[in-house]
Amino acid sequence: MLFHRERPLSPFAVDHRRSKGRILGEAPSPTRSEFQRDRDRILHSNAFRRLKHKTQVFVEHEGDHYRTRLTHSLEVGQIARSISRILGLDEDLAETLALAHDLGHTPFGHAGEDALDAKMASFGGFDHNAQTLRIVTRLEQRYAAFDGLNLTWETLEGLTKHNGPLVDAAGRPIGHYAQPGIPGSIIELSQNHTIDISTYASAEAQVAAIADDIAYNAHDIDDGLRAGLFRASELREVPFLAAIIWEIDRLWPDLDESRKGHEIMRRVITRLVEDVASESERRIVSLGPREADDIRFAKAPVIAFSDAMAPAEFELKKFLFARMYRHERVMVQREAAIRTVHDLFDICMDKPSEVGSFAAEVDPADKPKLARRVADYIAGMTDRFALQEHARLFDARASLG
Numbered sequence: 001m002l003f004h005r006e007r008p009l010s011p012f013a014v015d016h017r018r019s020k021g022r023i024l025g026e027a028p029s030p031t032r033s034e035f036q037r038d039r040d041r042i043l044h045s046n047a048f049r050r051l052k053h054k055t056q057v058f059v060e061h062e063g064d065h066y067r068t069r070l071t072h073s074l075e076v077g078q079i080a081r082s083i084s085r086i087l088g089l090d091e092d093l094a095e096t097l098a099l100a101h102d103l104g105h106t107p108f109g110h111a112g113e114d115a116l117d118a119k120m121a122s123f124g125g126f127d128h129n130a131q132t133l134r135i136v137t138r139l140e141q142r143y144a145a146f147d148g149l150n151l152t153w154e155t156l157e158g159l160t161k162h163n164g165p166l167v168d169a170a171g172r173p174i175g176h177y178a179q180p181g182i183p184g185s186i187i188e189l190s191q192n193h194t195i196d197i198s199t200y201a202s203a204e205a206q207v208a209a210i211a212d213d214i215a216y217n218a219h220d221i222d223d224g225l226r227a228g229l230f231r232a233s234e235l236r237e238v239p240f241l242a243a244i245i246w247e248i249d250r251l252w253p254d255l256d257e258s259r260k261g262h263e264i265m266r267r268v269i270t271r272l273v274e275d276v277a278s279e280s281e282r283r284i285v286s287l288g289p290r291e292a293d294d295i296r297f298a299k300a301p302v303i304a305f306s307d308a309m310a311p312a313e314f315e316l317k318k319f320l321f322a323r324m325y326r327h328e329r330v331m332v333q334r335e336a337a338i339r340t341v342h343d344l345f346d347i348c349m350d351k352p353s354e355v356g357s358f359a360a361e362v363d364p365a366d367k368p369k370l371a372r373r374v375a376d377y378i379a380g381m382t383d384r385f386a387l388q389e390h391a392r393l394f395d396a397r398a399s400l401g
Contacts, residue, residue, distance in 0.1 A: 007091075008088070009088055009089065009090060010087065010088030010089065010284075011289070011290055011291060012203060012284065012289035012290065012291060012292055012294055012295050013087075013088060013089045013090050013203065013204070013292065014035075014089075014090050014093055014154050014202045014203075014204055014292045015090070015292070016033040016034040016035050016090065016092070016093070016152075016154075019034045019035075019152050019153065019154055020152070020153035020154065021152065021153060022150050022151065022152055022153070023137070023146070023148075023150055023151075023193070024145065024146050024150050026150065033092055034152050035090060035092040035093040035096055035152065035154070035155065036092045038092075038093075038096045038149070038151045038152055038155045039092055039095055039096040039099060041149040041150075041151065042096060042099050042100045042103070042136075042149065043099065044142070045103070045135075045136075045140050045142065045149065046140060046142070047103045047104075047135045047139075047140060047380070048070070048073075048099065048100075048103060049070075050380065050382050051068060051069035051070035051073060051102060051103070051105075052068055052069075052070040052382075053068065053382035053383055053384050053385075054068060054069040054070070054105055054106075054107055054108075054109075054382055054383060055068070055069070055107065055108050055109035055111075055112070055337075055383055056068055056069055056071075056072050056109060056216075056219075056223070066223050066226065066227070067219050067220075067223055069102045069105055072102065072215060072216065072219065073098065073099050073100075073101070073102050074099070075215045075219060076098040076099075076101070076208070076211045076212050076215045077095045077098040077099050077211075079098075079211035079214050079215055079269065079273060080094040080095055080097070080098040080204075080207050080208045080211040081094060081095050082273060083207045083210070083211060083273060083276055083277055083280075083303075084204060084207050086277045087203065087207070087277065087280060087281065087284070089203050089204050089207060090204055093154060093155065093158070093202070093204040093205075094204040094205075094207045094208050094211075095208075096155055096158075097155065097158040097159060097162070097204065097205050097208035098208040098211055098212070100132060100136065100155070100159060101132065101159065101162055101208060101209075101212060102128070102132070103131075103132045103135050103136065104127075104128040104129060104130065104131025104132035104133070104134070104135055104379065105128045105131075105379075106126075106128065106341070106378065106379045106381070107337075107341075107378075107381045107382055107383045107385070107386040108333075108334075108337035108340070108341065108383055108386070109337075111333070111334040111335075111337040111338055111341075112337055112338075112341050112386075113126065113127075113128050114338065115337065115338040115340075115341035115342055115345075116341055116345065116375055116378060116379065118342075119341070119342060119345040119346075119371075119375075120371060120372075120375055122371075123367070123368050123371035123372060123375075124183065124184055124368070124372070125180050125183065126375050126379070127180075127183050128379075129159070129160075129162055129163070129183075129186075130183035130184075130185045130186050131185075131375075131376075131379050132159055133156070133159055133160060133185055133186060133189055134185050134376065135148075136148050136149045136151055136155075136156070136159070137149075137151075137156070137189065139376060139380075153193060153195075154202065154204075156189065156193060156195065157195050157201055157202065157205070158201050158202060158204065158205030158208065159205075160186060160189060160190060160195050160197065160201075161195075161197060161199075161200065161201035161205060162201070162205065162208070162209050163175065163176065163209060164200055164201070164209075164301065165197065165198050165199055165200060166182055166186065166197040166198070167182065167197055167198050168198065169198055171198070182197070196296075199296045199297055200295065200296050200297075200298060200301055201296065202292055202295060202296065203280075203292070203295045203302055203303060206295075206301050206302065206303035206304075207303050209303075210276055210303050210304070210305070213313070214269060214272045214273060214276070215269075217268065217272070217313065217316050217317065217320070218265045218266075218268040218269045218272070219265065220320050220324060221235065221241075221261070221264060221265055221268065221316075221320070222261055222262065222264075222265045223324075224320065224323065224324045225257070225258075225261040225264075226258075226261070227329070229323060229324050229327050229329070229330075230323045230324070231257070232245065232257055232260045232261055232264065233245075234323070235264065235319070237319060238312075238315050238316050238319050239312065239315065240271075240312035240313075240315065240316060241264065241268070241316065241319075244264055244267045244268065244271070245260075245264065247267070248260060248263045248264065248267070268316075271309075272305070272309070272313070275305055275306050275308075275309040276303065276304070276305060278306065279304055279305060279306040279309070280302055280303045280304065283300075283301075283302045283303075283304065284302055287302060289302070340386060340387065340390050341378060341386070343390060343393075343394060344378055344381075344386065344389060344390060344393070345374060345375075345378060347393055347394075348374040348377065348378070349367075349370065349371065349374055352364060352370065352374070355389075355393065356377070358373060358374070358376070358377040359373045359374065359377075
């Protein structure tokens with residue numbers, strides 16, 4: 001039998017041999033590290049497979065080459081491994097977090113999440129990060145011994161704090177959760193498994209988060225060009241991209257639009273990855289961490305863009321927001337998606353037994369419990385299934401443009 005071979009890691013990397021363990025104890029594997037087992041469980045989960053038919057920006061039926069949540073997650077995983085390798089981190093943990101970070105997304109991308117959150121406003125709201133934790137701790141039902149995937153503490157910590165600390169030192173919600181507050185499922189998990197939500201996550205988790213930014217920035221350029229929402233020449237409005245396009249035009253002045261788009265995308269990824277690696281090395285040297293907890297208790301993230309790159313990345317996001325995410329074609333899809341989710345939520349709440357068996361054991365009078373079960377059901381839908389159910393229940397197929 002071929003046993004798992006250890007790779008040398010930086011002293012501040014998370015060491016799977018010192019993992020805080022799983023919710024339910026399991027015997028170690030002789031062939032895989034603990035984080036490799038976590039990754040494999042995510043890859044084999046139903047929720048991961050459903051990402052194949054969940055919108056990234058474009059609804060999945062628009063074309064075979066646009067990103068879906070699945071292809072996006074795979075690309076984030078590749079970028080996370082690359083950065084982790086440079087910094088001597090545990091590549092398997094970073095990849096695991098990258099592959100799992102979007103498991104809780106609804107159908108129809110952020111439009112679906114906004115619609116479901118609005119409907120759940122009286123029942124604790126809906127947040128895709130919290131939904132990811134619900135999936136991996138209770139909703140997946142694949143194993144005889146437990147619900148969920150029984151992932152390691154380190155993976156759960158990284159998913160919980162995907163975007164950094166959730167509360168300040170006084171316990172007040174910050175950032176995304178400043179107004180709505182911390183979702184109940186996150187509070188429950190953090191209390192039951194002693195996850196400090198006032199600190200940063202591991203360097204590996206920070207790598208997965210910034211790899212997410214790099215992937216969607218670069219790949220949304222590619223999808224936007226493919227969809228004809230803008231031309232490569234228009235990307236010169238972003239100075240960071242103008243320099244890249246000048247470089248490509250100098251080398252290949254007659255390059256066709258399609259290849260130019262790919263050249264732009266891969267150069268964007270390269271520039272951003274190299275910048276993150278360089279800036280992160282600088283921060284790590286300055287901090288001098290001797291163990292993973294030194295990263296967690298630092299006053300700032302150690303994985304970040306440089307001061308020079310951060311404005312460029314912001315300008316790129318601003319361009320994509322205006323020219324892609326708020327493009328007329330995308331907005332038409334967004335409005336139709338919102339109507340579809342609203343309709344599905346309403347009928348599931350009003351007539352749950354007529355829709356399906358998702359709430360068979362729930363008392364219809366217990367509205368909060370029923371609403372959460374409805375949210376689980378709708379969030380688990382693919383774009384395709386949501387449209388099919390809407391057509392079945394309302395006798396008219398929803399149009400998404």
